[in-house]
Structure formats: C-alpha cells, structure tokens
Amino acid sequence: MGYLYGDSTPFPLSENYIEMTHDSIKVCSSLLAADETLQKIRELGAQEHEAAEQGLEEMKRMAADMSRSVEPYRGGARSSFINELSLQAAQTVRSLMDRAHRELTGRRDARLLKLEARAKQERERAAADLGTYLLRHELTKTQWSVVWTLTPGGEQAQAQAVASTPLGLEANFDLDLSSSPAWSRTIKVSDVKQPLVVNLPKKGGWLTSSKLREVDLSRYLLTRVRMTPLAATLTLHRTLKPSSPGFEVRIVAEGDPGALIKPLEGATSQDGQLALEGHEASALRGLWLELRGTLLPLCRQRVRMVAATLDSAPVSELEAPGKLAQRIIKYIAPHVREIAARSPVKGELALKREVKDGRREELFTSIGALTELFAGLGPERRALFDELGLGPAPEVLGRPEPAVIVDDGIDELDPSEMVLEEPSGAEPRPTAPVLEPPDPAPEEEEDLEEYAAEDATPMFDLDLLKVLGAKDEE
Numbered sequence: 044m045g046y047l048y049g050d051s052t053p054f055p056l057s058e059n060y061i062e063m064t065h066d067s068i069k070v071c072s073s074l075l076a077a078d079e080t081l082q083k084i085r086e087l088g089a090q091e092h093e094a095a096e097q098g099l100e101e102m103k104r105m106a107a108d109m110s111r112s113v114e115p116y117r118g119g120a121r122s123s124f125i126n127e128l129s130l131q132a133a134q135t136v137r138s139l140m141d142r143a144h145r146e147l148t149g150r151r152d153a154r155l156l157k158l159e160a161r162a163k164q165e166r167e168r169a170a171a172d173l174g175t176y177l178l179r180h181e182l183t184k185t186q187w188s189v190v191w192t193l194t195p196g197g198e199q200a201q202a203q204a205v206a207s208t209p210l211g212l213e214a215n216f217d218l219d220l221s222s223s224p225a226w227s228r229t230i231k232v233s234d235v236k237q238p239l240v241v242n243l244p245k246k247g248g249w250l251t252s253s254k255l256r257e258v259d260l261s262r263y264l265l266t267r268v269r270m271t272p273l274a275a276t277l278t279l280h281r282t283l284k285p286s287s288p289g290f291e292v293r294i295v296a297e298g299d300p301g302a303l304i305k306p307l308e309g310a311t312s313q314d315g316q317l318a319l320e321g322h323e324a325s326a327l328r329g330l331w332l333e334l335r336g337t338l339l340p341l342c343r344q345r346v347r348m349v350a351a352t353l354d355s356a357p358v359s360e361l362e363a364p365g366k367l368a369q370r371i372i373k374y375i376a377p378h379v380r381e382i383a384a385r386s387p388v389k390g391e392l393a394l395k396r397e398v399k400d401g402r403r404e405e406l407f408t409s410i411g412a413l414t415e416l417f418a419g420l421g422p423e424r425r426a427l428f429d430e431l432g433l434g435p436a437p438e439v440l441g442r443p444e445p446a447v448i449v450d451d452g453i454d455e456l457d458p459s460e461m462v463l464e465e466p467s468g469a470e471p472r473p474t475a476p477v478l479e480p481p482d483p484a485p486e487e488e489e490d491l492e493e494y495a496a497e498d499a500t501p502m503f504d505l506d507l508l509k510v511l512g513a514k515d516e517e
Contacts, residue, residue, distance in 0.1 A: 047403070048385035049393035056183065060378055061394055061406045063180050065413060067375050068428070070176040071368035072417040075424040077169035078365030084162045085362075088155055095151040099144065106140045170359040173367070174348030178216070182208045182374065187342045188271040189218070193264075197229045197283040203349070204342040210370040211354045216345040223341060232279065233261040236330045241304070241323045263289060270338045273297070275331045278307070294331040302327040365424065372430055380432040383410070410434065 046054040054060070109132075116129040191202040202218040220227040225234075232239060242255040260279060266289075267278035273296045280289035293303045293316075301324030303316040319327065351358040353367050361367070379392070386393040386407070393407035410433050417428050418436040425436050 045397045047395040047397065048382065049387045049395065049405075049407075050385045051395060052385065054382075054394060056378070058180070059394070059396070059406060060382060061392055061408050064375060064379050064382075064392060064431075065408060065416075066176055066180060067371055068413055068416045068431075070172050071371050071428075072420065073172040074169050074364040074368035074371075075417070075420055075427070077165045078363055078368070079421060079424060080165050081162055081362060081364070084158050084165075088158050091151050091154050091158070095147055098147050102140055102143055102147075106136055109136045166361060166364065167359050169361075169364045170351060173351060173358060174214075177206065177214050177348055177351075178345050181206070182210065182212075182371075184209045186272060187339055188269065189338050189341055191226060191268045191270070191338060191341075193229060193266045193283075195283075195285055197264075200227050200229075202226065202341060204345060206342075210367070210374060212351065212358075212367065212370075214351040215349050216342075217347045217349055218341050219344045219346045220341070222344065223337075225337060226341065229283070230265045231261070232263050232265060232330070235333045236326075237261040239326055239330060241319060241326075243304070243317065260290070260292075268334060268338065270331075270335055272335075272339070275334065277330075277334075280307075292327060294327050296328070296331075300324060365427075369427055372427055376430045376432070383432055411437070 046056065046058075046060070048054050113129040113132045113136075116125050117133075118126065186207040188205045188207070189202055190205070191200065193200050200220055202220055204216045204218055206212075206214045206216070208214075238259060239261040240257050240259050243258050245254045245256050263279035263281055264283065265277060266280045266283075267276075269276045275294045277292045277294070278289065279292065280287045289307045290304050291307060295301060300318035300320055302319040304319055305315045305317065353361060358364070358367070382392050382394065388407070390410050391407050392410065392413070393405060395403045395405050397403055414428075414433055414436040417425055420436075428436070
C-alpha cells in the first residue's frame with residue numbers, strides 16, 4: 044500500500060506519516076515534560092543542600108558565640124557554683140548543637156530521597172511512553188536483529204528483537220510467536236533446507252586431523268538463532284538434551300570465509316573455529332537466507348519493550364530525556380515540513396493512500412491539534428518544535444511551573460521539641476525539685492561558698508532555672 048503527498052506526488056515512505064507525526068510529537072512532549080520536571084527536581088535538591096549548609100554554618104557560629112560567652116566564668120578564683128554553672132552551660136550548648144546537626148542533616152537527606160524517588164518515577168514514566176511509541180512505529184533506517192531461543196527440553200520457544208536506530212537509540216522487545224507456528228516449536232534444519240552436508244575433521248582431531256568425515260547438519264535441531272541483516276549465529280544440537288553434541292555456526296553475508304563452525308563440546312575460542320568455503324559456505328548462506336526471510340519479519344510482532352538505551356545509557360535513568368526528544372524532532376522534521384508544503388489545505392497535514400480498485404483515501408490532521416500537544420511546555424522547550432515548521436503553539440494562559448509534589452511528611456525543625464542529651468561521660472543531672480515556700484531566714488547568713496563545698500549535690504540545674512525564669516516573667 045503506497046502513500047502520496049497531498050498534491051498526489053509519491054511519498055517516499057511506506058508508513059502512515061500523519062499518525063507517525065502525531066505520535067512523535069506526543070512522545071517528544073512527554074520526554075520534554077519529564078525533562079522539565081527533572082530540572083525542577085534538581086533545582087529543589089540544590090536548594091535543600093544550600094539551606095542545610097546555611098543552617099549548619101549558622102549553628103557553628105551560634106555555638107562558638109555561646110561557648111565564648113561562658114568561657115570567662117570558668118576556672119580561676121571563681122566559686123564552685125559559677126564553675127559548675129559555666130561547665131553545664133557549655134555541655135548543654137554542645138548537646139543542643141549535636142542534636143540540631145543530626146536533625147537538620149536527617150531532614151535534608153530524607154527530602155533528597157523523596158526528590159530522587161519522584162525523579163525516578165518521572166524517568167520511568169517517560170520510558171514507558173517511549174515504549175508505547177516504539178511498539179507502534181519504526182524510525183526510518185532502523186536495523187533489526189532477532190534472538191530466538193528454544194528453552195531446555197524444547198517445551199517452549201521465545202524471541203526478542205533489538206532495534207538499532209540512527210539516533211543512537213537501541214530498544215529490546217519481547218516478540219509474540221503465537222501467530223508464527225514455524226518458530227513457536229522445535230525446528231529441525233531439514234525443515235528449512237536439506238541436504239546440508241559439510242566435511243569436518245574426525246572426532247579427537249579438530250583442526251589437527253587431516254582425515255575428514257561427512258556431517259549432515261540437516262539432521263540437527265536449531266536451539267538458538269541470532270539473526271542480523273548481515274550475519275547469523277546458529278546453535279545446533281543433535282537432540283534436545285543440553286549435553287547433546289552439536290555445533291555453533293556463524294554465517295556472514297559477504298566476504299571470506301563465508302562461514303565458521305566449531306563444536307560445542309570443543310574449543311570455545313576463535314582458534315577453535317573452522318572456516319568453510321566454496322559450496323559448503325554457499326549452502327550455509329542459503330540456510331541463512333531462508334531463516335532470515337521468516338525470522339526478521341517477527342520484529343513486527345512486538346508486544347513489550349523490555350529495555351532501551353540512548354548512547355548506551357538506559358533511557359529509564361537519563362537525567363535529561365529531552366535530548367532524545369530533540370533527536371526525534373530533528374529526524375522527522377524534513378518529512379513533516381515537506382508534507383506541510385504539499386498539503387492542499389492551509390493549516391493541515393495531509394497524505395493520500397492508494398487502496399484497491401483504483402481508489403484513494405485522504406489522511407489528514409490539523410496543525411492546531413498537533414501544536415496543542417506541546418502547548419503545556421515552557422517557552423524554551425516549545426521552541427524545539429519550531430524545526431517542524433508548524434508554527435507556534437497556542438499560548439496557555441497562567442501556565443503553572445512544573446509540579447513537583449513531594450509529600451515527605453517531614454515537619455520543619457522545631458528547637459522547642461528537641462530532647463537534650465547528656466554529653467558522654469557527664470554526670471546525670473538531678474531532677475528539678477518541687478519549689479516550696481522559702482524557710483525563714485537564718486539568724487546568721489551562711490557563706491555560699493562554704494555551703495556549696497559541704498553539699499556534694501550539684502546546685503545548678505537548667506530545668507530549675509527555666510521554672511524560676513518563668514516565675515520572674517510572671
């Protein structure tokens with residue numbers, strides 16, 4: 044089924060490029076939206092780091108100032124009461140600052156973990172949208188390879204396809220073999236091509252024996268096939284038992300040697316390969332052509348993308364998925380601009396499709412419907428679509444910034460809720476006593492220093508001072 048431009052001249056591709064354009068813009072908008080959100084997450088992460096660093100610096104300065112303020116009251120001829128007061132004040136400052144440091148860094152780390160989880164979610168969403176796109180469409184000049192494997196025992200066959208695009212994007216897909224009976228079961232080489240006889244060295248003298256024996260490869264079973272447009276690697280077993288003898292055969296489309304073979308139970312290095320030439324290589328190339336003709340079309344039976352990489356980096360881990368969107372836009376742009384130039388109705392993209400009985404049907408979409416797909420992006424990312432020649436997207440009034448909602452359940456740091464910890468090795472402080480009305484003043488005033496020397500219990504207690512302070516304020 045061929046396609047024509049809107050002016051009825053031949054369109055060079057065999058794909059519905061109206062649908063391709065719509066879905067390409069849609070997936071690029073998704074990738075760029077993820078790019079926008081990830082940038083916002085990085086900015087929030089940087090703000091978290093900066094705020095935490097500022098808080099820690101302020102805490103250091105505060106601790107230093109408070110330590111200096113009590114330093115003059117320690118040692119020397121000071122009373123034991125004042126010495127103890129200054130010592131406990133310094134210990135309390137250190138305990139408070141240590142606790143505050145842990146609280147502040149803990150909250151920072153918890154928020155950063157939440158942001159990273161949100162970023163991972165966004166990258167995986169973009170990768171899933173890309174998978175949906177690649178299941179439906181094939182970028183021009185994509186090279187396909189297929190790996191078909193028979194499970195041990197031969198109960199089941201499975202296959203994966205690998206797409207290598209000209210954009211540096213590679214994707215792996217699971218294939219559905221249910222509609223391909225020939226590849227959903229055990230396959231014997233004779234089912235594809237027979238006879239297939241090659242002369243190989245006798246057992247025990249691989250690559251060293253001058254005596255040859257005829258081996259009919261058509262009697263062997265295919266247990267694994269890796270097929271590319273230019274080469275194939277076949278694994279052959281005599282039976283379905285994993286320990287069964289067999290061969291690995293590599294066949295290339297052009298050049299010499301045309302085929303290489305080695306025993307599975309023998310050498311595994313390249314030195315163990317025997318080159319086959321002449322009619323033997325030609326026969327194996329014929330087998331390769333037969334297999335390629337039925338195996339590579341299975342790429343159209345993609346059911347799920349299982350992995351994708353861009354320049355060897357997993358797409359689900361890209362920090363800037365917008366880079367892939369830019370490449371897709373640039374790649375489809377020449378065809379989109381040409382379709383727009385040849386469409387008879389302004390404001391539309393149109394193609395014609397030839398159907399049977401000399402009839403044609405028209406495929407079209409409005410340019411406005413396409414530009415609306417990326418209207419929600421910021422100006423910088425919307426501008427990337429200018430290369431398609433579709434004109435500007437409609438303005439979105441009051442467009443909000445990318446939403447990065449991280450419900451971390453972490454409250455702000457409240458110093459009043461901190462429980463002070465005693466410094467290691469410090470004496471436990473006594474519980475604040477209940478305040479009783481003062482006793483009548485003694486007839487003779489006792490000397491404070493002598494009283495403190497006689498009493499072994501520390502006289503200073505912060506909790507008591509807090510109570511007294513509260514009383515004074517009243």
